[in-house]
Amino acid sequence: MLSVIDVEDGYPIPYLHKIRQLILVSCNLTKIPVALKYASELFVLDLSNNRIDGAIPSWMWMNWKDTISFMNLSNNMFASLENSPSIIHVNNLDILDLSSNRLHGSVPIPLTTTRWSIMLDYSKNSFSSIIPDFGRYLSNNTYYLNLSRNKLCGHIPESLCTQQSLEILDLSYNNFRGRVPSCLTQGSSLIMLKLRDNHFHGVLPKHIGEGCMLQTIDLNNNRIEGKIPRSLSNCRSLEVLDIGRNQIHDSFPYWLGKMSNLRILILRSNQFYGSIGGPTESDAISTHFSSLQIIDVASNNFSGSLNSKWFDKLETMMANASGEGDALAFDNSIPGGYYQESLTFKGIDLTFTRILSTFKMIDFSNNMFDGHIPESIGKLVALHGLNMSHNAFSGGIPSKLGDLAQLESLDLCRNKLSGAIPQELTILTYLAMLNLSYNDLTGMIPQGPQFSLFTNNSFKGNEGLCGKPLSKECNSSGTGTLNSSASSKDRVGTIVLFVFVGSGFGVGFTVAVVLSVVWQAKRWNCSYLLFLH
Structure with missing residues (x-):
């Protein structure tokens, strides 16, 4: 239950500039401390699972351009990136997690020069667009890209296929359309491909190469037609195949x-x-x-x-x-x-x-x-x-x-x-x-x-x-x-019938027959309603 009380810019906080790791997870924070501007050597920042809203300030990218390696701002209420930058310069970034916020607009591209594997998680936001050259700007070391549960539409940028190190690609729960690009299965490094709950249509790529490394293919709930290509057998490491809720005829x-x-x-x-x-x-x-x-x-x-x-x-x-x-x-x-x-x-x-x-x-x-x-x-x-x-x-x-x-x-x-x-x-x-x-x-x-x-x-x-x-x-x-109550009711109906018959053939018999028929009709109706129930 931490709170932030910001003071005037320039207020001297001893040793703040030497902080390299700051982890304030699940602390009920509602804002980013402005004093962090002076943490010039910050290497790890984790402010996930708080209640911070508004825009992600641009000074974070500028001040830590050459230092930040791990940044996790997930599970907050951020609505945007200040000044809506399409490109973020963060030279040493390895992990950027902006998932589970309210971010909208175009998906930002981090430009890095790091040699390490890069993980990007933008899932569970409201991003609505991604530039066609998105994959060309990404570092060649990007191995994980999660854009699931956004509002992205149009075709998958084929520039993603230029990422030779990309192993996990999750674009599920968006509004992508068109055919599944064949480049995602042709000699790609992909191991996990998740495209469920979009609007993909047409047939699956027919020629899947010998070098297929896919272990998971999830295409559930699209509009894919045709047959399952036999060349899928080239994905020898395949563990999960989910093509449910499509229109495959095979x-x-x-x-x-x-x-x-x-x-x-x-x-x-x-x-x-x-x-x-x-x-x-x-x-x-x-x-x-x-x-x-x-x-x-x-x-x-x-x-x-x-x-x-x-x-x-x-x-x-x-x-x-x-x-x-x-x-x-x-x-x-x-x-x-x-x-x-x-x-x-x-x-x-x-x-x-x-x-x-x-x-x-x-x-x-x-x-x-x-x-x-x-x-x-x-x-x-x-x-x-x-x-x-x-x-x-x-x-x-x-x-x-x-x-x-x-x-x-x-x-x-x-x-x-x-x-x-x-x-x-x-x-x-x-x-x-x-x-x-x-x-x-x-x-x-x-x-x-x-x-x-x-x-x-x-x-x-x-x-x-x-x-x-x-x-x-x-x-x-x-x-x-039959249970006892049903049997006794049948006996009562029979007795009534004979009593009326014994009292005379005319009106008595007619009344008895009517009562008996009504009684049986009620039983049939109950049985019919029970069957429907």
Whole structure:
């Protein structure tokens, strides 16, 4: 809870000019001390996580032109750079973090002569423009550039491709349009390319060179069409491929299975079609998707049955590792070095800012898969989430799903599953979300510690189910019986009918029939409303 009381310029503060590092993080500051003008040897300045507003004063760049190496002004309320300079001369700058402010206008370009790697973070501001030659002015040592969550529009400056040392480029959550420049995948040094939530359209670059070093490609939520280029297999180190929520029209890219480092594959909400199939004979001894830990193909047009051999190859999902595991990252020493994904887990859309190496998930929902759910899924003992809802799977629920000891979310709703719910599911002690609704399941709902936590919604739409938590009780044979109140109402209706019949064939009979019909109509309406609910 520090406050700044500025005095007249020139007020002598002993030794202030000798300060080389000043770190005032999260101190509730509301202004930059003017006295810092006299800190002529400042090397490190960190004023992040305060409440400083207004303009970033120009004297900071002038006074520390030859000294400042690390400057962090993130998470404040700065609105602009004084005099709106397009170029900032800071010869020894290594790290400049202006993220999470209210800065607008054109993205400033720092001119440096340092030999060290340079990191620039302008994310979470309101910058609206970037000059076409932006990349040509940047130092050739710039390895990290984050412009995400701004208001940038137009085409990506191709001058960024001249940056031979650029390893991480994050332009996500802007208004960029046009095609994804092929230069970003042609012999580039890029390792992480994040372009999600923009307006890119057209097809992906078809000719990706042998020298591709990309480990992460995130193009989620754009308007990209066409097919996934087979030359993507030249990116041999690829770990994350997210092309969800586009307009890609293609069959399942089975050839990606040979990429031994691929961990996350997101194809959600496109126009993929056909069957997924299983590994071919040539793949029988290969590592087919062996490192995959997250696969999301939801909301496409996939069809056909699932080959059990396909799941036999998911070796990483079979490894029941102990502990929490490490966060997947290209470089965990920098803010944007972690892999981040938007996933639907436990029925909720979540953004994972860290993905642990131990987290495993499969989402095949909202397609047209049919046939039986393969028993081989039971081998994926490290699985945390399994979603196969809104398909046409038939047959019974595999009892082997009870072997998925780490399972937290199981969604099989709106299929054509029949038979009893396996008792083995009650031993899934981590299961927090269960949805078996709207199938053709029958018999008594298994009782167990975890199942006692689930409500009617987990089982509704299965007319043949009975037992808790449903109000429909089971008889000795395990089938449902009407509850006592419904039976007594039926008996009352029958008695009334006979009383009126006995009192005379005329008016009495007519009244009895009318009462009986009205009573049945009310029951039908209630049943219909319950089904709709």
